[in-house]
Amino acid sequence: VYIPQQQKHHQHQQGQQQSQSQHQFINIKRFGLNFFRSFYLMNGENMGKEIIEKLMKLVETIRRDSISDTCSEMFQLAQVLICMIRELEEYSEGELEFENFFLQCTWKFYEQESQEEIIGDLSKYLKYAWSRMEYENEIICGLLSPITRDKLMRCVRERLISDRMGFLFPKPMGTSLRGLFQASDRESL
DSSP states (O other): OOOOHHHHHHHHHHHHHHHHHHHHHHHHHHHHHHHHHHHHHHHHHHHHHHHHHHHHHHHHHHHHTTTOTTTTTHHHHHHHHHHHHHHHSSSSSSSTOHHHHHHHHHHHHHHHHHHHHSSSHHHHHHHHHHHHHHHHHTGGGGSSSSSGHHHHHHHHHHHHHHGGHHSSHHHHSSSSSHHHHHOOOOOTT
């Protein structure tokens, strides 16, 4: 195939422009990370914790409002900040241990929210628990490192199911799962 010299030159220039724009993006990203790192180092651990606390407020808002649009500004901001924390090696190690803090905040969030939901009836609570576990698995896990998925889902299951066994399986027969099993009421199940 014969490509005229002028067309070859144009293709070469386009390739160089694309390469330059990728290089500029990488430089801007590197600048941002270096700025964030130096800002964190100059202002100490307290500033890093404050940034993470604000990030967790953002994640709490995403959870509370059940934002599932991963293109929303709030979601993308959280995603970028968590990515920066990962690249600064403050995710699961380092002084901040973001992953542990994230899991603790998740635990507290579902402790409070599930306590409010437990007031309703059993079937409503089970629907709530199922939808929240799906939400965490499909949406919130997208913000995090893949190594956190199992830890996060275990945390959510424990908070919503294991820690609510007294509600799900109360001792006296009633509208609990145990009562339905004992009464052989399979239609209600």
